Amino acid sequence: MNFSLGRRILLTLAAPVVALVFSVAMSSIVLLISGSNPVAAFGDMMSHASRLETMVDILNRATPLYIAGVAVAIGFRMNLFNIGVDGQYLLAALVAAHLGAMVNLPGVLRIVWILVVAMAVGAAYSGFAGVLKVTRGINEVISTIMLNAIAISGIVAYLVREWQAGGEILSGSASRVGTTPIPESGLIPDLNSVLEFFTREVGQGKELTGMLVIAILVGLGYHILVNRTRFGFDLRASGINPFAAQVGGVPAKRMVVSAMVLSGAVAGLVGMAEINQVGFFPANPIRGLGFTGIAVALLGRNHPAGIILAALIFAFLDISSGVLQFTGAASREIVVIMQGVIILAAVVAYEVARRARERQEARSAAEALGDIKPLEAA
Amino acid sequence: MAKIPAWLRWSLYAAVGVLVLTTVQGFDDTDSLTAAGSSQSMLRWAVPILLAGLGGLFAERAGVVNIGLEGMMILGTWFGAWGAVVYGPWWGIVLAVLAGGMGGLLHAIATVTFGVDHIISGVAINILAPGITRFLSSEILTTLEGGSITQSPRVPGVGTFTVPIFGGGNIGTWQSPDFFGWIAAREWFLVSDIASLAKGLMTRISWVSLIALLLVPFVAWLLWRTRFGLRLRICGERPQAGEAQGINVYRYKYIGVVISGALSGLAGAFIVSPELSGIYLEGQTTGRGFIGLAALIFGNWRPLGVLGGALLFGYPFGIGLRDLDGSASHSLILVNAIGLGAVAIWAATRRKRGDAALALALGLVAAGWYLLSDTLPDVWINILPFVIVLIVLIFFAQRLRMPAADGLRYRRGEH
The missing domain is CATH 1.20.1270 (Substrate Binding Domain Of Dnak; Chain:A; Domain 2)
Structure with missing residues (x-):
C-alpha cells in the first residue's frame, strides 16, 4: 500500500510544519499590532543566523537542549513524565564540577570522571522519583516537581555557597563566581579545529562546544537502546499498553525505575555544556533547560532525529533573535512567544493528525475486509 | 469513640499544633513561632497558594489536571500589576482574573476540544505565559515611569481592614478594644499564644485575603451542595455517566478549567499587591502554582483540605521571612x-x-x-x-x- 504510506509520511510531516507556520503567523500578527515589521524582523534573524559565528552559538545552545530532550523522551516512551530534569541537571552539574576540581586525575580520566559523576547524580535523583512511584504509588509528575524545588532552591542554592571559590574574572568588570575551576586538561576540548577544517576561521572568540560529540553519542545510544534492544522493546511496549506488556512478562516496576534512572543519567549531562564552557559551576547557571527539553522532546515526537530538528529550531530562535536588539526591527522577546505557540500548536496538530491516521486506518481496514466475500450459509 | 464533629476535631488538632509550637519555642528562647506577626505573614503567603489550590480543585474535579496553574498565575501577576498601576487596584484584580481565565480557556481548548494530554498542555502554557509577559513588559512596562523589562512601577493595593473588638479595628471613628491583643499580652501559657496567632489573622488583612478565605466555604457549598457542583464533579469521576444523564461534559470541563485559570490569576494579582511585594518582578511566582497543586493533593481534593495545606505551607514561608x-x-x-x-x-x-x-x-x-x-x-x-x-x-x-x-x-x- 504505497499510497497509504505516502499519506502517512505526509501526515507526520504536516503536523510540525503546520505548527511552525501557525506560530510564524501568530507572532507576525503580534508584531504588526505592536507596530513592528515582521518581514524585517524575520529577515534580520535569518541573515544573522547565516553567519558562521552565529551558527556556532546556535549549535552550542542546541547541544544541551538536545540532551535534555532525549532525557525527557526516554520517560515519554513509556508514558513517564520526567518534569524533574531541571533539578537533576543542576544538581548533577554542581556535584560533578566540584568533585571534578577536587579529585586529582590526569587529563582524559578527569573528563570521564566528571561525566560519570554527573550521570550518577542525575540517575540517583531521578531514580528516587521512580522508587517513590513503584513503592509508594506517588505520581512522578508530583514527586519530580517537589524534587525540582528541593534541588534548585535547597540543595544547589546551599552547596553553591559552601563550595564557592574565587572564580574567574571575565573580560571587563563583570566577574562570575562559582565552584573551584577545573584545570583546562579536565575540560572537553572545543571543536573549532574540526570546524575550521571545513570552513574558515571562527572569529569573535567563539568556541564550538565539545559536548556536541557527547550529544551525538547520546542520540545514537538512545536510538539503539529504544529500537534495537530488548529493553527498548519492553520500554515501548509498556508505554503503548502497560497491561499487555506485563502479561507478556515485562516487569512493570523494574521498568519504571530503570526508565527514570536512564532518563536522569542523560539529564545529568545537560549541564555539562555550560561546565565545559565556563570551567566551573557558576553561581547563576542557565536554568529551565529541562522545561525547554520537554518542549523539544514533544516537538521532535521523541524521535532521535526529530529531537535534533526541534533543538535546532529552539536554539535558532533563542540565538538569532539577539540581533533584533541591535537592528531594532522588533522586540526580541517575540521569540519566547513563538516557542510557546509552536509547542502548543504542535501538540494540537499531532493530536489531530493522530486521529486522522486512525480514521484512515479504520477505513482501509474496512476496505480490505470488503474484498473478502462472506461465506454463504450452507 | 463517639463521633466528634469535624470542626471540633480540626479545632482540637489546631490547638494541639499551637501547644507543640509553644512548647518548642520555649526551648529555643524565641517567641516568633506564635507571634501575631507570624500568623499574619503566614496568611499572606497562604492566600496565593490557597487560590491556586482552589483553582486546581475546580479543574481536577472536572477531570482536567492543570499543571498550567503556574503559567496562569504569571499572567495574573503581569496583568494585575499593569491594571493596578494604570487603572487602579480593583481594575488590576479584574484584569488579572480575566488574564488567568484566558490562560484557562487555552488549556481547555487544548485538552477538552483537541484531546491533548493534560500535562503536556500545562507544560506548554507554563512555557508560553512567561513569554507573553516578557514581551508585554518589553512593549509596555518599559514605557511606564519606574518600569523596566523585568519590573513594574509600585503597585497600589486595595486596602486592608482590621476586625473590630477582637483585633482592635475601628467602628466608624471609634477604636474598639483589642480583645485578642489584650489576652496575648497576659502571657498565659497556650491561651496567650492562641490569642496572639488569632490576632495576627484579624489585623490589617487585605480585602483579597478575605475574599479568598470566604471562597473556601463558598466553593464547598457550590461543588457539594448544588446541581452545578454535582454535574461538574461527575465530569471528573465518570464522564460517560454524566453524558448518559444528558450533561454536556465538554461545557462543564470548560467551566471548571476557566474558573481554575481565573482563580490562579487572582492569586497572581495578590502576589503583586503591596501585601506581598507591591511590585511586578519577573519570575516572582517562584513555583507557587505548583505549591497550590501540592496543597490540593495534600487536602485530598477538598476545599477545607486545600485551606489546611495552604496554611501549612504558608507558615514556614512566613516564618522564614521574619x-x-x-x-x-x-x-x-x-x-x-x-x-x-x-x-x-x-x-x-x-x-x-x-x-x-x-x-x-x-x-x-x-x-x-x-x-x-x-x-x-x-x-x-x-x-x-x-x-x-x-x-x-x-x-x-x-x-x-x-x-x-x-x-x-x-x-x-x-x-
Missing part, C-alpha cells in the same frame, strides 16, 4: 521531628511496621539535626513545604483519593 537569625527555623525542625514521631505512632497502631520504622528514622534524623546545630541554613525553610508534601505523600499517598477520571482523555461518545 527569621533573621535562623532560630525559628531551628525550632521548626523539632516540630517536624515531633510530627514524624506522631506519624510513626500512627503507623505502629495500624501495624505498618515498615512505615513506622521509616517515620521513626526520619524523625530521629530531624531530632539529631536539632540537637547538633544552633541555626539552620536559610535555604531549609524555603524547601520545607516541598519536603512536607513529599513526606505526606510517602506515608499517606494510599489514603488520598483523586477524582476517578482525573487526567484521563475524554471524547464524547467513546469509552
Whole structure:
C-alpha cells in the first residue's frame, strides 16, 4: 500500500510544519499590532543566523537542549513524565564540577570522571522519583516537581555557597563566581579545529562546544537502546499498553525505575555544556533547560532525529533573535512567544493528525475486509 | 469513640499544633513561632497558594489536571500589576482574573476540544505565559515611569481592614478594644499564644485575603451542595455517566478549567499587591502554582483540605521571612521531628511496621539535626513545604483519593 504510506509520511510531516507556520503567523500578527515589521524582523534573524559565528552559538545552545530532550523522551516512551530534569541537571552539574576540581586525575580520566559523576547524580535523583512511584504509588509528575524545588532552591542554592571559590574574572568588570575551576586538561576540548577544517576561521572568540560529540553519542545510544534492544522493546511496549506488556512478562516496576534512572543519567549531562564552557559551576547557571527539553522532546515526537530538528529550531530562535536588539526591527522577546505557540500548536496538530491516521486506518481496514466475500450459509 | 464533629476535631488538632509550637519555642528562647506577626505573614503567603489550590480543585474535579496553574498565575501577576498601576487596584484584580481565565480557556481548548494530554498542555502554557509577559513588559512596562523589562512601577493595593473588638479595628471613628491583643499580652501559657496567632489573622488583612478565605466555604457549598457542583464533579469521576444523564461534559470541563485559570490569576494579582511585594518582578511566582497543586493533593481534593495545606505551607514561608537569625527555623525542625514521631505512632497502631520504622528514622534524623546545630541554613525553610508534601505523600499517598477520571482523555461518545 504505497499510497497509504505516502499519506502517512505526509501526515507526520504536516503536523510540525503546520505548527511552525501557525506560530510564524501568530507572532507576525503580534508584531504588526505592536507596530513592528515582521518581514524585517524575520529577515534580520535569518541573515544573522547565516553567519558562521552565529551558527556556532546556535549549535552550542542546541547541544544541551538536545540532551535534555532525549532525557525527557526516554520517560515519554513509556508514558513517564520526567518534569524533574531541571533539578537533576543542576544538581548533577554542581556535584560533578566540584568533585571534578577536587579529585586529582590526569587529563582524559578527569573528563570521564566528571561525566560519570554527573550521570550518577542525575540517575540517583531521578531514580528516587521512580522508587517513590513503584513503592509508594506517588505520581512522578508530583514527586519530580517537589524534587525540582528541593534541588534548585535547597540543595544547589546551599552547596553553591559552601563550595564557592574565587572564580574567574571575565573580560571587563563583570566577574562570575562559582565552584573551584577545573584545570583546562579536565575540560572537553572545543571543536573549532574540526570546524575550521571545513570552513574558515571562527572569529569573535567563539568556541564550538565539545559536548556536541557527547550529544551525538547520546542520540545514537538512545536510538539503539529504544529500537534495537530488548529493553527498548519492553520500554515501548509498556508505554503503548502497560497491561499487555506485563502479561507478556515485562516487569512493570523494574521498568519504571530503570526508565527514570536512564532518563536522569542523560539529564545529568545537560549541564555539562555550560561546565565545559565556563570551567566551573557558576553561581547563576542557565536554568529551565529541562522545561525547554520537554518542549523539544514533544516537538521532535521523541524521535532521535526529530529531537535534533526541534533543538535546532529552539536554539535558532533563542540565538538569532539577539540581533533584533541591535537592528531594532522588533522586540526580541517575540521569540519566547513563538516557542510557546509552536509547542502548543504542535501538540494540537499531532493530536489531530493522530486521529486522522486512525480514521484512515479504520477505513482501509474496512476496505480490505470488503474484498473478502462472506461465506454463504450452507 | 463517639463521633466528634469535624470542626471540633480540626479545632482540637489546631490547638494541639499551637501547644507543640509553644512548647518548642520555649526551648529555643524565641517567641516568633506564635507571634501575631507570624500568623499574619503566614496568611499572606497562604492566600496565593490557597487560590491556586482552589483553582486546581475546580479543574481536577472536572477531570482536567492543570499543571498550567503556574503559567496562569504569571499572567495574573503581569496583568494585575499593569491594571493596578494604570487603572487602579480593583481594575488590576479584574484584569488579572480575566488574564488567568484566558490562560484557562487555552488549556481547555487544548485538552477538552483537541484531546491533548493534560500535562503536556500545562507544560506548554507554563512555557508560553512567561513569554507573553516578557514581551508585554518589553512593549509596555518599559514605557511606564519606574518600569523596566523585568519590573513594574509600585503597585497600589486595595486596602486592608482590621476586625473590630477582637483585633482592635475601628467602628466608624471609634477604636474598639483589642480583645485578642489584650489576652496575648497576659502571657498565659497556650491561651496567650492562641490569642496572639488569632490576632495576627484579624489585623490589617487585605480585602483579597478575605475574599479568598470566604471562597473556601463558598466553593464547598457550590461543588457539594448544588446541581452545578454535582454535574461538574461527575465530569471528573465518570464522564460517560454524566453524558448518559444528558450533561454536556465538554461545557462543564470548560467551566471548571476557566474558573481554575481565573482563580490562579487572582492569586497572581495578590502576589503583586503591596501585601506581598507591591511590585511586578519577573519570575516572582517562584513555583507557587505548583505549591497550590501540592496543597490540593495534600487536602485530598477538598476545599477545607486545600485551606489546611495552604496554611501549612504558608507558615514556614512566613516564618522564614521574619527569621533573621535562623532560630525559628531551628525550632521548626523539632516540630517536624515531633510530627514524624506522631506519624510513626500512627503507623505502629495500624501495624505498618515498615512505615513506622521509616517515620521513626526520619524523625530521629530531624531530632539529631536539632540537637547538633544552633541555626539552620536559610535555604531549609524555603524547601520545607516541598519536603512536607513529599513526606505526606510517602506515608499517606494510599489514603488520598483523586477524582476517578482525573487526567484521563475524554471524547464524547467513546469509552
